[in-house]
Amino acid sequence: xxxxxxxxxxxxxxxxxxxxxxxxxxxxxxxxxxxxxxxxxxxxxxxxxxxxxxxxxxxxxxxxxxxxxxxxxxxxxxxxxxxxxxxxxxxxxxxxxxxxxxxxxxxxxxxxxxxxxxxxxxxxxxxxxxxxxxxxxxxxxxxxxxxxxxxxxxxxxxxxxxxxxxxxxxxxxxxxxxxxxxxxxxxxxxxxxxxxxxxxxxxxxxxxxxxxxxxxxxxxxxxxxxxxxxxxxxxxxxxxxxxxxxxxxxxxxxxxxxxxxxxxxxxxxxxxxxxxxxxxxxxxxxxxxxxxxxxxxxxxxxxxxxxxxxxxxxxxxxxxxxxxxxxxxxxxxxxx
Ligand code: ACO
Numbered sequence: 181x182x183x184x185x186x187x188x189x190x191x192x193x194x195x196x197x198x199x200x201x202x203x204x205x206x207x208x209x210x211x212x213x214x215x216x217x218x219x220x221x222x223x224x225x226x227x228x229x230x231x232x233x234x235x236x237x238x239x240x241x242x243x244x245x246x247x248x249x250x251x252x253x254x255x256x257x258x259x260x261x262x263x264x265x266x267x268x269x270x271x272x273x274x275x276x277x278x279x280x281x282x283x284x285x286x287x288x289x290x291x292x293x294x295x296x297x298x299x300x301x302x303x304x305x306x307x308x309x310x311x312x313x314x315x316x317x318x319x320x321x322x323x324x325x326x327x328x329x330x331x332x333x334x335x336x337x338x339x340x341x342x343x344x345x346x347x348x349x350x351x352x353x354x355x356x357x358x359x360x361x362x363x364x365x366x367x368x369x370x371x372x373x374x375x376x377x378x379x380x381x382x383x384x385x386x387x388x389x390x391x392x393x394x395x396x397x398x399x400x401x402x403x404x405x406x407x408x409x410x411x412x413x414x415x416x417x418x419x420x421x422x423x424x425x426x427x428x429x430x431x432x433x434x435x436x437x438x439x440x441x442x443x444x445x446x447x448x449x450x451x452x453x454x455x456x457x458x459x460x461x462x463x464x465x466x467x468x469x470x471x472x473x474x475x476x477x478x479x480x481x482x483x484x485x486x487x488x489x490x491x492x493x494x495x496x497x498x499x500x501x502x503x504x505x506x507x508x509x510x511x512x513x514x515x516x
Contacts, residue, residue: 184356185303185314187508189345190515191243192478193236194338194465195227201335208331215335220441224338224466226323232264233341237274237319240341240474243516244315245278248345253278255311256285257302259294259318259470261499262325263287266377274317284311291372292437292498293362294318294470296506299346300360306348317343318470325374327397336439337398338466342474354488355511361419362504368408371401372499400499409443409497413505414450417495420505421451426491428453433486433510437496438462438472447495459485469498481515488512 200223201212215221227236237258245251256278258271271285284305290297295318302314319341326334349356376384376395384393413436421428428451436444436458444458461479468475473494480486488510495505 182351183307183309183348184351184353185306185346186349186353187344187355187357187511188347188513189244189248190343190474190478190481190513191240191245191247192340192342192475193239193243194225194340194475195231195236197226197228198223199226204335207328208334210331210335219336220460220463221336221466222463225340227321227339231321233260233262233319233321234264234270234274236321236339236341237270237317238277240319240343241274241278241315241317244343244345247514247516251279253280253313253315253345254283255302255305255314256280256283257288257298257314257316259288259290259298260320261289261291261294261469262321290498290502291500292439292467292469292472293496293500293502293504294498295473296360296494296496296504297362297502299344299357299506300362300504302346303357303360306346312348314346315343316346317341318472318474320469320471322398322469325398327394330397332402333398333400336467338468340465340468340471340475342471342478344474354509355513356508358424358507359420360504360506361416361423363412363416364500364502366500368501371405371408371501374398406440406443408501409439410446410450412501412503413437413447413495413497416503416505417447417451417493420493420495420507424507426507430491431457431493432490433457433459433480433492435459435473435476435480435492435494437498438465438476439467478515486510
């Protein structure tokens, strides 16, 4: 009998500091009105300096394990764009801090699609019998790579972490992931990029004034990213729905990557799905990249928008460029 990865726990964490649109308007040429109307975002959380992605990941991981009713896992997959260090990966340290002794642990880099890629990777390991119980985490501290002088990106991103536990189970059970659709187009890599800090351009030195060079910050071409995000998320969602044998109208909740409420509505329109099926929490947390899907799931559970038996479609688009989707029937779980 084939084995499926079944969602059995969900936990999230955002750092306590809330940054409002008004606060950003005091230090850069922007306004609450512009940010709200162009993106839907009203506030986000930013970690205090010194807090790293791994710190948020440990908090979310702990809560997901508690939600799953057991502290056990034999695999940790961590999706992030903002690892604690270029080397080594952040996942082994997070696993150790969670008391998961000698488990397989690695990072996945697919930017905002990272969580879907990480779930696919963990589901593959479970299906192949490599793992029985996987902790899948999406965690980010974008505040560490945002250029304070770039209003086009600084207003969009927030910090946070979300995690799920996937266990080996039956494909017919509620919570079983019903497959994945994944893709990429590397010819568009420059649309979303941190130019320096890798092997192509090792970390740039600070200039004479000690200022951090612009190439070490995150850069995004917003307009084309918007266009590609809509097209790719819609196509990937369609492919996933075909795989699951679901009509778009039969989907109860669409949990898309929380980049921009206009993108989420455009994808729903292209799929022929009512806009009110779309889960939106970006208004309160901004775009948290690899953490955005689990944060949106937990928010929907807390708000009573996601209940056992619901048909749920997940889809994301991010740097690379990359995209991915999965689907499941929502199980009985208590999110933490
Ligand atoms: N405040 C005020 N004005 C601004 C701001 C700001 N924060 N940012 C840009 N503007 C100005 C621009 O300078 C421009 O002015 P101009 O017309 O005088 O040139 C004007 O507003 C319009 O700018 P656009 O970039 O055309 O605005 P747009 O409506 O495209 O919105 C946005 C920009 C929000 C970034 C949008 O393009 C977007 O959401 N893109 C997609 C982002 C995304 O999906 N990311 C997901 C993947 S991210 C990842 O993988 C990490």
